[in-house]
Amino acid sequence: MDETGEFRAINIFFDVDHTLVYSNQHANMLRPGAHDVMQRLQEAGHGVYVWSAGGQDYVERTVAMHGLGHLVDGCFDKDPRVQPKPDFIIDDDWYLVEKYGGHCVSQYKEVNAEDRELHEALERLVELGHL
Numbered sequence: 001m002d003e004t005g006e007f008r009a010i011n012i013f014f015d016v017d018h019t020l021v022y023s024n025q026h027a028n029m030l031r032p033g034a035h036d037v038m039q040r041l042q043e044a045g046h047g048v049y050v051w052s053a054g055g056q057d058y059v060e061r062t063v064a065m066h067g068l069g070h071l072v073d074g075c076f077d078k079d080p081r082v083q084p085k086p087d088f089i090i091d092d093d094w095y096l097v098e099k100y101g102g103h104c105v106s107q108y109k110e111v112n113a114e115d116r117e118l119h120e121a122l123e124r125l126v127e128l129g130h131l
Contacts, residue, residue, distance in 0.1 A: 009045045010087035010130060013100075014038075015078070016052035016062050018092045018107040030066045031108045033118040038071035040122060044131050047084060051076040088130070090121045 014020050014034075022029045041048050050072055052059045059075035076082050089102035097104040103124045105117040125131050 007045070009047065011047040011049060011084045012041055012125075013049045013051050013076075013082075013086040013089045013091075013102075015089070015091040015093070015096075016050060016054065016059055018109060019090060019105055020050065020108075021062060021066070022108045022111060027111075028062070028065060029111050030068075031118055032113060032115045034066070034068065035071065037118045037122050038068060040131070041125075042071055042073075046130070047073045049074045049076060049084075049086070051078045051082065053078045088125065088128075090118070 017023070020031055020034055022031070038048050048071055050059050050063055050068070052062075056075055056077045059077075063069055063072050063075055074084075086100050086102075089097060089100045090105060091097050091102065092105050092107045094104045103121040105121060108115065108117070122131065
């Protein structure tokens with residue numbers, strides 16, 4: 001919600017490596033909760049975007065590989081001039097979270113079915129009044 005108490009859709013950007021996926025030479029695994037969290041954000045009317053320093057093509061391949069395309073409004077290179085501008089990022093890099101605002105997750109560096117980091121980011125958005 002904005003200062004007047006009215007709902008305002010925001011642009012939420014997810015990082016790829018170690019935030020949405022764990023990958024190595026043998027596997028590329030999606031972090032638990034990604035589909036649910038993105039769907040909840042989309043249903044609430046927010047813009048859902050994915051970006052990476054690996055470039056737009058890499059992001060598009062990753063989104064397609066994990067069946068996220070219907071939940072994502074855009075894929076981008078991680079560029080400070082990106083449009084639309086991020087209002088809230090979900091990233092494993094605390095420096096970028098401080099710069100843009102958002103929620104810092106621990107690095108997803110091994111498959112962990114019990115991981116709840118993306119749900120914690122959703123809870124942070126609830127606390128801020130965006131859900």
